[in-house]
Amino acid sequence: MPSTYEPIATTTASGSSGTVSFTSIPQTYTDLVLVMQVGYTSGSHYAVVRANGDADANANYGNTYVAGDGSSALSGRNGGLSGFYSSFALLGNTTLNFISTMQIFNYTNTTTFKSSLTRANLASSGVEAVVACRRTDTNAITSLEIKATSSAVYASGSIFSLYGIKAA
Amino acid sequence: MANTFTKIAAVMVGSGGASSIDFTSIPSTYTDLQILISARSDASSGSNAADISIRLNNDSGTNYSYRGLTGTGSTSGSFSLSGETQFTYIAFAGSSNVTSNTFGNSSVYFPNYAGATNKSLSADVVTENNATLTYMRLNAGLWANTAAINRMTLTIVSANFVQYSTATLYGIKNS
Numbered sequence: 001m002p003s004t005y006e007p008i009a010t011t012t013a014s015g016s017s018g019t020v021s022f023t024s025i026p027q028t029y030t031d032l033v034l035v036m037q038v039g040y041t042s043g044s045h046y047a048v049v050r051a052n053g054d055a056d057a058n059a060n061y062g063n064t065y066v067a068g069d070g071s072s073a074l075s076g077r078n079g080g081l082s083g084f085y086s087s088f089a090l091l092g093n094t095t096l097n098f099i100s101t102m103q104i105f106n107y108t109n110t111t112t113f114k115s116s117l118t119r120a121n122l123a124s125s126g127v128e129a130v131v132a133c134r135r136t137d138t139n140a141i142t143s144l145e146i147k148a149t150s151s152a153v154y155a156s157g158s159i160f161s162l163y164g165i166k167a168a
Numbered sequence: 169m170a171n172t173f174t175k176i177a178a179v180m181v182g183s184g185g186a187s188s189i190d191f192t193s194i195p196s197t198y199t200d201l202q203i204l205i206s207a208r209s210d211a212s213s214g215s216n217a218a219d220i221s222i223r224l225n226n227d228s229g230t231n232y233s234y235r236g237l238t239g240t241g242s243t244s245g246s247f248s249l250s251g252e253t254q255f256t257y258i259a260f261a262g263s264s265n266v267t268s269n270t271f272g273n274s275s276v277y278f279p280n281y282a283g284a285t286n287k288s289l290s291a292d293v294v295t296e297n298n299a300t301l302t303y304m305r306l307n308a309g310l311w312a313n314t315a316a317i318n319r320m321t322l323t324i325v326s327a328n329f330v331q332y333s334t335a336t337l338y339g340i341k342n343s
Contacts, residue, residue, distance in 0.1 A: 035342075037280050066237065066244075068236060068245070070246055070248030073244040099289075121288060121289070121307075121309070122288075123233050124233070124235075127236060127237050127307060128237075129237075159279070161342035
């Protein structure tokens with residue numbers, strides 16, 4: 001049986017940077033899966049996942065989310081964002097208990113905008129699902145940058161793993 | 169490059185049903201674990217969904233906490249539990265009230281299950297029913313224990329797994 005779910009790269013944070021990058025992503029898979037177990041050295045933050053070197057000023061991503069905080073459910077929609085998000089209603093904190101799995105579909109095609117489906121979890125705060133779209137252009141995704149918001153720094157031991165899935 | 173999504177063990181419940189499904193001696197050689205469950209219970213009272221509980225490493229201490237987001241087809245809500253002795257309501261099986269031969273489906277993901285940190289999980293679970301009322305739930309869980317997960321025990325609250333219920337445990341390596 002052919003191999004269809006393969007590791008591409010993984011990075012473990014040392015506690016000194018708020019940016020993790022995956023470059024030269026092979027174009028040999030159908031979909032990407034990004035698994036994150038993330039904490040921050042201080043405060044509560046998101047991680048923004050940007051494709052192909054998109055800058056902070058890029059505002060061509062949008063998302064819709066549904067979340068629960070333990071007492072109520074909420075949902076919202078946002079436009080003008082600068083990236084896919086590891087979560088949107090749910091913030092990570094200084095523990096390493098925040099986990100997020102992001103699937104980016106059909107990332108090598110050059111005719112459609114790229115979309116993602118993310119599940120985020122922090123048992124002490126809430127649970128969330130996010131769908132998002134990158135409307136910048138139709139280029140294949142060749143790199144991803146995972147940047148903590150507000151110049152935050154990833155806590156030592158935060159793990160970022162990128163996998164590729166082949167449809168055939 | 170090596171395939172990284174590997175079956176560790178699989179169980180299909182036989183004709184007599186089963187009160188539990190137990191995965192023991194889980195190796196620590198992977199990065200993440202994922203368990204996929206297709207299950208139906210013999211629960212005959214209550215709602216259309218029967219809750220599947222997961223206990224890790226046979227730990228019955230009050231080390232389990234989780235939050236969930238639930239939809240029924242007409243309403244939504246959120247809940248939280250802490251100080252639990254297992255993840256009592258972490259996955260779904262169909263109850264005997266739902267359409268015949270219909271099973272609930274659950275996917276539970278444990279990243280970094282052999283690391284030195286407390287263990288978080290992400291669970292997406294549904295029941296199906298050929299009627300207006302059914303359930304879906306997203307769960308975030310935390311087992312406040314730094315031990316590597318080496319055992320996973322599945323039970324159904326006050327009920328049993330029926331024949332053809334399945335649970336498959338996969339290991340995922342990030343290198």
